[in-house]
Amino acid sequence: MSTVQEVRCWRCAHQHQAMLFCPACQAIQLVPPQADYFSVLGLPRHPALDEKLLARRYYELSRQLHPDLYQTGTPQEQEASLNNTALLNRAYRTLRDAVPRGQYWLELHGEQLGKENNRVPPKLAALVFAVHEQLEEASATRAAGKADEAQAELGHIREDLHAQLSQLRAELASNFSQWSENETQPGLLQALKTTLSALAYLHTLLRDVEKESEASWNV
Numbered sequence: 001m002s003t004v005q006e007v008r009c010w011r012c013a014h015q016h017q018a019m020l021f022c023p024a025c026q027a028i029q030l031v032p033p034q035a036d037y038f039s040v041l042g043l044p045r046h047p048a049l050d051e052k053l054l055a056r057r058y059y060e061l062s063r064q065l066h067p068d069l070y071q072t073g074t075p076q077e078q079e080a081s082l083n084n085t086a087l088l089n090r091a092y093r094t095l096r097d098a099v100p101r102g103q104y105w106l107e108l109h110g111e112q113l114g115k116e117n118n119r120v121p122p123k124l125a126a127l128v129f130a131v132h133e134q135l136e137e138a139s140a141t142r143a144a145g146k147a148d149e150a151q152a153e154l155g156h157i158r159e160d161l162h163a164q165l166s167q168l169r170a171e172l173a174s175n176f177s178q179w180s181e182n183e184t185q186p187g188l189l190q191a192l193k194t195t196l197s198a199l200a201y202l203h204t205l206l207r208d209v210e211k212e213s214e215a216s217w218n219v
């Protein structure tokens, strides 16, 4: 896994992980843009995080970085407050939801989801086949002028997909909980990649359902 970046405080020279404020003297820090999102939020570097704590840290830090507090500060402090606010927002958006958090965790381990998600994940093969068939049926129903019926059919597909979505999200949570700190586990990494690919594919299917649904409303 990539190592956590160390920086030195500009005011008191204390050496620490890249954080928004110096842990020794509380001075605002010039955080490098590639700083680790977990340390930006002052959280342990682990994918199974406490979401309530994450939200609390985010709001606390947002308040502490408010530009009004730096109006009389040096230009560097003002710049740091803007820069850190942008970084904090990026970190929070990435970590608050398990899916982007999982993708970020992959990146920290030098991996990435393939951009070409055309291949059907094997575990979803049966579902994908069924959904395509049902979508065609709904489309035929719509073509026959029965828009309400088509919407009802689409509702069933949506339910199936959401059930699968919950299952994959549970898998993701279970994967996260098995990581131990500062250790790369190839099996877990591969399993994480598989689950995230399946989730990405499922979202594509849901978009197809929404497209068909819109078409039905516009009959």
Ligand SMILES: [Zn+2]
Residues within 6 Å of the ligand: 009, 010, 011, 012, 013, 014, 022, 023, 024, 025, 026, 027
């Ligand atoms: Zn300091």
